[in-house]
Amino acid sequence: MSARQILLGVCGLLCLGLGLVGGGVGSLVTEVFSGTGADYKLMMVLSAVALVAAVPVVVSGRERNLDQAETPDPEVPVDVPPAGREFDETIQGWRFRTPLVGISTRKQVKRRLRKAAVEAVMRAENCDRSRARRLVRRGDWTDDSEAAAFLGNATQSVVRTTAAALPRRVTPVEYRVRRTVEAIYGLERGDSR
Template sequence: MNRRKMLFGLLGLGCLAVGTVARGTVLPMASLVSEAGGDYVLVAALSGVALLASLPVIASGRESELRQADTPDPEVPARVPPAGREFDETVRGWDYRTPVLGDSARQRVKTRLRTAAVEAVMRERNCGRSRARQLVRRGEWTDDAEAASFLGGPKRSTLATAVAALRRRQTPAEFRARRTAEAVYAVDGGTDR
């Protein structure tokens, strides 16, 4: 505790003790009240003493001595890329679209789509991994013939696929990959866009 607070606390206790013990024995209160001019003057004097005693307490609680906690900055949501962004960037990339040079990129996308299709079939049909792989390999996992043939085997694009891709301003490989991704999404519980 602060020394000043301790001193004023002891002074107050001392005054209380003196007032309690001397209540009529040492100081004749009735004659003191009549000499002072009435009860009002005595109450005013005691109020003045109380006010003087409270000044140091008020002064010690100045604003400069207060320490307030600062609130932290509000949290902001973490920025994450939208779902499918990496797929879109890969399929739009020049290395995927190039006929001969893009074979490895196309194979990576095809492998990822095949894995996603197997997992979606496992969830949708409640079957094991080997059964789901077999369904994907045979093309029996979706009603979309383009997606089924893309993951089912090494079959290349047909003329109808090339025309459909041209209408969408895509290469046949990009068109087939996007159709397969949409079919996987539909099998996994999504809706067609």
């Protein structure tokens, strides 16, 4: 609390005390009250009430009673997995790689890739969905024979695919999937088919 607040508070209390007690300086107070009208007396009463109401305000203005708000912690960026992470985990998982167990997983991946290829062909060739499906089904949407065989009706030698996949240490199905993804990505970028 500042010295000014204390001084004003003491002055206000002294004025209030003088006004209320008034007996010690009775003749002066009586002359002031008798020479004034009713409206002035009302103002004096209201002033006294205001001074009494000011006492708690002055007392509550102390620094030790002051609770300041603390700033919250700054926002931090949310960790988001990179795009395609779930897809990569799916094709690297044991369910996808196992020949008999992963049939449903491979079908699901193939369905997703076929849909992505059809949409990429639609954008690249500026054609409707039915024509894009025909291109993907026939294998005419890309020059990559592995990708065309994986999504279309074209046949591709399993021996040749296995021979290409072994040095990369991936299964033949995973090799075809990755080649298909690269072909779709190339088509989206505008590279030649």
